[in-house]
Amino acid sequence: MGRKGNLRRWKAKRIGAKRLRKSLKRLRVSRRTPETLGRVFVSTDGVSGIYMPELISLSDQALHETLAWAMASLRSAFTSGAREVRVDFGYTTGLHAEGMLLVYAELTRLIDAFPEIQVSCVPSRVAKVDQALQHLGVYGMLGHKSPVAPELPDAVNWRVAQGANVDGPKMGELIEEIGRLSSETASRLFRSVTEAVTNVTHHSDLAKRLDGLELEPTKEWWMFCRPEKHSLYVAVCDLGIGIPRSLPRTHPEIWADVLYRMFGDRRMTDGRMIKAALRMRRTRTEEEHRGMGFSDITRVLEEVDGSRLRVYSNRGSLQYSNPSLMPAIHIHNFKYSILGTILVWSFPFRDDQHVR
Amino acid sequence: MSGEKVVDVARDFSRFPAGRFKEDGPFSGQAFRDEVLLPRLRQNQEALTIELDGALGYGSSFLEEAFGGLVRLCGFKAADLLQRLNLRSVDDSLVREIRSYITRAV
Numbered sequence: 117m118g119r120k121g122n123l124r125r126w127k128a129k130r131i132g133a134k135r136l137r138k139s140l141k142r143l144r145v146s147r148r149t150p151e152t153l154g155r156v157f158v159s160t161d162g163v164s165g166i167y168m169p170e171l172i173s174l175s176d177q178a179l180h181e182t183l184a185w186a187m188a189s190l191r192s193a194f195t196s197g198a199r200e201v202r203v204d205f206g207y208t209t210g211l212h213a214e215g216m217l218l219v220y221a222e223l224t225r226l227i228d229a230f231p232e233i234q235v236s237c238v239p240s241r242v243a244k245v246d247q248a249l250q251h252l253g254v255y256g257m258l259g260h261k262s263p264v265a266p267e268l269p270d271a272v273n274w275r276v277a278q279g280a281n282v283d284g285p286k287m288g289e290l291i292e293e294i295g296r297l298s299s300e301t302a303s304r305l306f307r308s309v310t311e312a313v314t315n316v317t318h319h320s321d322l323a324k325r326l327d328g329l330e331l332e333p334t335k336e337w338w339m340f341c342r343p344e345k346h347s348l349y350v351a352v353c354d355l356g357i358g359i360p361r362s363l364p365r366t367h368p369e370i371w372a373d374v375l376y377r378m379f380g381d382r383r384m385t386d387g388r389m390i391k392a393a394l395r396m397r398r399t400r401t402e403e404e405h406r407g408m409g410f411s412d413i414t415r416v417l418e419e420v421d422g423s424r425l426r427v428y429s430n431r432g433s434l435q436y437s438n439p440s441l442m443p444a445i446h447i448h449n450f451k452y453s454i455l456g457t458i459l460v461w462s463f464p465f466r467d468d469q470h471v472r
Numbered sequence: 473m474s475g476e477k478v479v480d481v482a483r484d485f486s487r488f489p490a491g492r493f494k495e496d497g498p499f500s501g502q503a504f505r506d507e508v509l510l511p512r513l514r515q516n517q518e519a520l521t522i523e524l525d526g527a528l529g530y531g532s533s534f535l536e537e538a539f540g541g542l543v544r545l546c547g548f549k550a551a552d553l554l555q556r557l558n559l560r561s562v563d564d565s566l567v568r569e570i571r572s573y574i575t576r577a578v
Contacts, residue, residue, distance in 0.1 A: 282491030284499045288528045289488075303563075306529035310490035314533045317496050412532050 156189040156196070157204075163236075164198030166190050168205050172219055173212035174428050174458070177450060183215050184452035187222050191327055194226045194233060201226075203258055204238040208245050213342045213349040214428060214460045216252070221338040221353045221456070223257060224278065229331055235259055247271030275341040280334060282314050287339060291350075294343050296465055304416040305461065309352055311412035312459050313337050316354040319362045325355060327455050333357075348463045355456040358430035360389035367396065386432025387447030394427070394434065394445075413459065422464040429457040477518060482526030484508055492533035501537030509538065510546060513556070524561035532569070539570050540577035550574050 157165050166189045173179045193201045203223070227235060237258035240246045249255050251266035252274055266272050277290045287309050291302050317335040324333055333356065342349040356362070363371050372382045374392045394410050417423045417438050425436045430453040435446045481489060485508050491500035512520055524530070539557075542548045553574050559567045 281495075282497035282500065284486060284488030284490030284497060284528075287488070287490065291528070300563075303529035306488070306490075307531050310529075311531040311533060314491050314496055314531060317491070 155185075156193050158196070158198070162199045163202050164193040164196045164200070165202035165204055166193050168203060168208050168219070170207050171210040171212070171215075172208060173210070173215040174218065174433070174454070175212055175214070177448070179215070180428075180433075180450045180454075181452055183218065184450065184454050187218065187454065188452065190222060190226065191329065194230050195329065198233070200234040200236060202236045202238065205240040205245065205249060206238045208240045209242045211245055211248055213340050213351045214426065214458050216248075217338055217340045217351045217353045217458060218454055218456070220252065220254065220276070220340075221336075221355055223254065224338070225331075225336070225355055227257060229329065244268050244270040248274055252276055273343050277339045278337065279313075280336050282310060282317055284310060287313065290339060290341055294341055294348060296343060297348065297463070301416075301420050301463060304419055305350060305463075308413050308416045308461060309339065309350065312352050313354075315410070316356060316457075319366065320354075320356050322362055322365045323357045325357060325455055326453075343465075346465055348465065349460060350462075351458055351460040353456060353458045358386075358453070358455065358457050359393045359427070360384070360386040360430050360432060363389050363393050370396075385447075385449045386430045386453075387434060387449045388432070390427050390429050390432050390434040391445060391447050394436065416461065420463055424462045426460045426462075427457070428454060428460075430454065478521045478523060479508055479512060480523040480526060482523075487527050489527055489534050490531060492537045501534040502541065504534070505538045505541050505546070509542065513542070513548070517556075519556050519558055521558040521560055524559060524563075524566055530566065535570055536573045536577075540573035543574055543577035550577065
């Protein structure tokens with residue numbers, strides 16, 4: 117009895133410690149992103165709004181959760197019956213390419229879908245964010261006439277393109293504008309980006325996006341390039357059904373077996389589904405000659421030293437690095453879905469390899 | 473342009489070829505095959521040089537539809553096509569890739 121009692125006390129202590137760790141983690145998260153961020157506010161004069169997160173990014177669990185929630189709030193603000201939707205960047209102090217691309221894509225889509233709703237915004241108080249939002253045309257999209265003239269490198273380095281089909285010239289010219297890539301790297305990047313967008317157009321009509329808006333599926337894509345001092349980030353986004361939902365539809369006979377071979381069971385998580393999709397290189401689709409796009413998306417990583425790919429799709433993400441950097445693929449699963457897919461390639465600038 | 477035995481993809485089609493089908497976009501593999509390759513190949517039975525350098529890059533969907541499609545859909549035999557097409561690029565892997573799409577197309 118004594119030994120059993122000790123065991124019970126020991127187990128209770130362990131459970132208590134686990135709960136304490138969780139509470140502390142929650143506290144840390146709440147310190148970083150106040151409760152109000154990512155939430156809808158409704159004012160008395162028919163304005164429905166959204167406080168944008170402090171750091172607009174998907175790069176970790178807490179940031180992903182906050183931004184995915186913010187996007188859900190943004191969609192509900194547009195469908196709340198309000199006459200005006202206000203997007204408040206007042207707390208925003210930082211932007212990451214993948215997070216900002218999601219915000220940009222979602223805003224474009226909602227403003228196009230609800231032309232009768234007036235939009236407005238509260239600008240950021242941080243100069244580099246303020247200038248980047250002005251430079252990207254986000255303020256213009258939200259009807260905010262800002263006097264700010266972007267001049268900081270952090271702001272003016274952003275490049276944006278969008279389209280509704282596989283528009284090679286749009287994507288190619290954006291890559292060429294960067295100007296610091298070797299012709300081989302630019303060529304491989306063009307190949308990856310165009311194949312990613314080709315996949316989007318081929319899968320766009322598989323099903324509707326589960327955002328409750330009942331909009332017709334589109335082939336729209338958005339693309340950001342952000343050259344920094346030592347590296348280049350290129351991100352492509354679509355607001356379609358996402359890889360985890362498209363995989364069972366595009367590979368109905370083999371996807372479950374692929375999961376089993378890779379993980380030892382057929383349990384579906386979005387992270388696993390992304391990994392399975394990226395590993396399905398040149399496997400059989402219903403037509404033998406199709407289903408090659410994913411191999412192009414990852415091939416650039418094998419060919420450019422130090423490059424990295426991060427895929428965010430619905431509730432999952434996957435990070436795939438060039439073997440010389442870190443010989444591993446990491447998958448993550450998140451609480452909320454971003455209801456779409458974002459691919460982010462990053463390449464280090466190296467004078468011997470990347471300068472034209 | 474007609475009568476020339478060289479197709480320069482960047483000059484005669486686009487510097488930014490992308491996509492598989494015509495509905496994907498303006499410079500797709502299907503458009504390249506139907507509008508550029510097929511007329512030249514059917515004009516005469518001679519060899520045709522394809523100059524691949526000059527375009528920014530080529531996705532596999534574009535290449536498979538353009539070159540593999542000649543065998544799958546247009547009645548060309550893989551062996552004949554491999555003999556007639558002179559694929560020119562500084563990137564040997566690109567030439568090998570196109571040849572593999574032609575060989576594997578059924």
